[in-house]
Amino acid sequence: MAGSDWTCDVSTMREWESPDYEPSLPVSEKSNPLTRDIDRASPNHIVRMLQACDSQMFQEEEGTTYQRLLSDNVVITMMEVAERVELILKDPQDSLVVLSGCGTSGRLAFLIASTFNRALRQLKQSSVYSYTIAGGDRALLSSQEAPEDDPILGMLSLKKVCEGKKRVLFIGISCGLSAPFVAGQLDLCLQHPEVYTPVLIGFNPAHQARDEPIPGCTFTFHNVVERMQELSKSQMAFLINPSVGPEAISGSSRMKGGSATKILLEVIMSVAHAAAFSKTPITSKGILQHLKASEKTLDITYSQTEGISGLVEAAGKSLRCGRRVCYLGWGSPAVLGLIDASECNPTFGAAFEDIRGFVNGGYRELNNSEGPLNSLGPEFCIAHEDFVHQVLPSLNDQDTVLLIYTHSDDVSEVMKMARRVREKTSNLHAVYHHVDGDTATALQEDINKLCLSTLKVSWPSSASASSLHMQWELSTKLVLNAVSTGAHVLKGKIYQNYMIDLQVTNSKLYRRATRLLQKLSGRPEAQCEETLLKALYRVDKLTPDITSSDMTAHILTARNTTKVVPLALVCLLTGCSLEEAKSHLEQQPIVREAVEAFLT
Numbered sequence: 075m076a077g078s079d080w081t082c083d084v085s086t087m088r089e090w091e092s093p094d095y096e097p098s099l100p101v102s103e104k105s106n107p108l109t110r111d112i113d114r115a116s117p118n119h120i121v122r123m124l125q126a127c128d129s130q131m132f133q134e135e136e137g138t139t140y141q142r143l144l145s146d147n148v149v150i151t152m153m154e155v156a157e158r159v160e161l162i163l164k165d166p167q168d169s170l171v172v173l174s175g176c177g178t179s180g181r182l183a184f185l186i187a188s189t190f191n192r193a194l195r196q197l198k199q200s201s202v203y204s205y206t207i208a209g210g211d212r213a214l215l216s217s218q219e220a221p222e223d224d225p226i227l228g229m230l231s232l233k234k235v236c237e238g239k240k241r242v243l244f245i246g247i248s249c250g251l252s253a254p255f256v257a258g259q260l261d262l263c264l265q266h267p268e269v270y271t272p273v274l275i276g277f278n279p280a281h282q283a284r285d286e287p288i289p290g291c292t293f294t295f296h297n298v299v300e301r302m303q304e305l306s307k308s309q310m311a312f313l314i315n316p317s318v319g320p321e322a323i324s325g326s327s328r329m330k331g332g333s334a335t336k337i338l339l340e341v342i343m344s345v346a347h348a349a350a351f352s353k354t355p356i357t358s359k360g361i362l363q364h365l366k367a368s369e370k371t372l373d374i375t376y377s378q379t380e381g382i383s384g385l386v387e388a389a390g391k392s393l394r395c396g397r398r399v400c401y402l403g404w405g406s407p408a409v410l411g412l413i414d415a416s417e418c419n420p421t422f423g424a425a426f427e428d429i430r431g432f433v434n435g436g437y438r439e440l441n442n443s444e445g446p447l448n449s450l451g452p453e454f455c456i457a458h459e460d461f462v463h464q465v466l467p468s469l470n471d472q473d474t475v476l477l478i479y480t481h482s483d484d485v486s487e488v489m490k491m492a493r494r495v496r497e498k499t500s501n502l503h504a505v506y507h508h509v510d511g512d513t514a515t516a517l518q519e520d521i522n523k524l525c526l527s528t529l530k531v532s533w534p535s536s537a538s539a540s541s542l543h544m545q546w547e548l549s550t551k552l553v554l555n556a557v558s559t560g561a562h563v564l565k566g567k568i569y570q571n572y573m574i575d576l577q578v579t580n581s582k583l584y585r586r587a588t589r590l591l592q593k594l595s596g597r598p599e600a601q602c603e604e605t606l607l608k609a610l611y612r613v614d615k616l617t618p619d620i621t622s623s624d625m626t627a628h629i630l631t632a633r634n635t636t637k638v639v640p641l642a643l644v645c646l647l648t649g650c651s652l653e654e655a656k657s658h659l660e661q662q663p664i665v666r667e668a669v670e671a672f673l674t
């Protein structure tokens with residue numbers, strides 16, 4: 075195993091910042107030098123690598139290359155945006171704060187809008203937050219990659235939620251500064267400054283925003299960012315785009331990108347709420363304190379490396395033998411389970427049964443704007459009852475079940491569920507958040523006895539209830555991201571730190587796939603794209619029909635095909651036909667090993 079003595083030195087931590095490091099790629103798409111060998115690492119080393127990657131979020135700015143989360147500019151812009159939120163909170167009539175994004179960014183937009191609307195309800199104030207997500211509410215729970223490419227859809231969905239509003243603070247999230255859906259929404263805001271003030275959250279410097287033409291549009295994401303930069307001088311638009319370093323699995327912005335989005339927006343909303351309702355002025359010191367508290371959340375979570383590694387190992391074993399992993403959660407941390415599970419399909423090409431999330435109370439707890447979605451199919455059944463009916467009967471010891479709960483949940487319910495699961499599998503684990511000094515009850519001890527392992531995470535009792543919840547959520551996100559990523563690494567889905575078997579279901583993924591083929595085969599771009607198309611259409615010779623079609627048509631076809639990139643890679647490396655490549659991969663389905671056999 076590489077990395078048996080894995081340590082991470084300062085130069086590796088900062089290697090990605092060098093202007094010579096993968097210069098053609100934006101930060102969000104670069105590969106992280108820290109995880110080069112993650113595919114061969116033990117569970118413990120995987121977790122330590124993820125910890126090192128996550129800690130890059132809080133690195134101080136050095137030189138002038140990249141501004142960071144704690145940089146003055148970022149903190150000042152966060153203050154300015156918080157002031158805008160405060161104004162709306164104090165005078166909510168005809169006003170709205172809309173959060174929006176695609177994939178994970180949209181899911182976090184939903185989560186944050188829900189959290190702060192709940193806080194307003196508790197204060198008997200009217201709701202001011204709303205969200206949009208590319209593909210609608212079904213995208214909260216499943217992969218809907220294609221709508222990400224549609225700027226018109228973005229614009230229309232924004233118009234719809236803002237109907238009748240006179241003042242809208244629009245917060246578009248695109249970690250890679252790349253999603254056309256969000257670009258369309260920002261463009262609408264820029265065209266109607268009398269109503270909309272646009273804010274963009276992402277994790278690349280402005281000049282790295284995507285400059286690829288968007289079909290049917292006169293602008294690129296890059297153009298939109300340039301216009302916003304100009305307007306930001308007069309505070310008519312805001313850009314919050316610190317760099318947080320490359321993702322542990324290249325391009326997997328659900329990880330750091332998602333965490334940093336959650337941190338940034340929760341800090342902004344928290345200080346705005348404190349200013350509006352408890353007369354606490356918005357200051358840079360206050361913002362920095364909140365950011366530091368998030369850093370502490372990382373420390374507290376990763377102080378449990380051993381426990382997290384155990385979970386990674388258990389989940390990896392289940393996936394390797396074709397069995398499943400289930401997250402059974404209570405309260406808002408459970409929603410992070412739903413989100414993590416939903417990302418495994420687009421990220422690792424996983425089937426929806428491989429890793430599934432369930433939340434106590436189902437759609438009542440989720441409280442999404444389109445309401446219950448069960449009728450859309452089994453993957454949209456998210457309540458514990460659904461788990462009991464659909465999954466529990468077929469569980470055995472090879473399946474991993476993870477209970478996620480906190481000291482504020484009804485522990486007797488957790489106990490009941492633990493007993494039922496235990497009748498089917500002994501492979502039961504728990505992640506339990508509680509506050510310092512809290513002594514375990516007898517019931518609590520009984521739950522621990524039923525579980526093979528319990529990750530007990532203690533939080534300072536001084537934190538307010540709302541910040542405690544946000545810490546639990548972030549911590550749960552980090553643990554589950556480690557579990558699902560680590561388990562897929564152990565399953566052999568990753569080559570070095572690249573996901574090879576990615577689905578080519580939107581333009582970002584299509585470009586990433588072509589680049590990956592170039593990198594791993596060393597062949598020219600044109601040849602790689604040609605081979606990608608052959609694998610996608612399952613033909614050894616491209617027809618004029620295929621070559622004359624545009625990327626949108628290719629992406630549509632990709633929805634129904636599997637193993638496109640691995641097949642293309644084998645063809646490129648060996649010069650064999652598609653049929654031959656298919657049979658190679660059938661003999662060696664672990665892509666890393668199949669590829670390595672050819673590379674060596």
Ligand code: S6P
Nearest residue numbers: 177178248249250253326327328
């Ligand atoms: C990434 C995740 C994707 C992204 C989505 C939006 O790990 O699987 O669904 O969230 O593509 O990306 P971005 O860069 O616009 O936030």
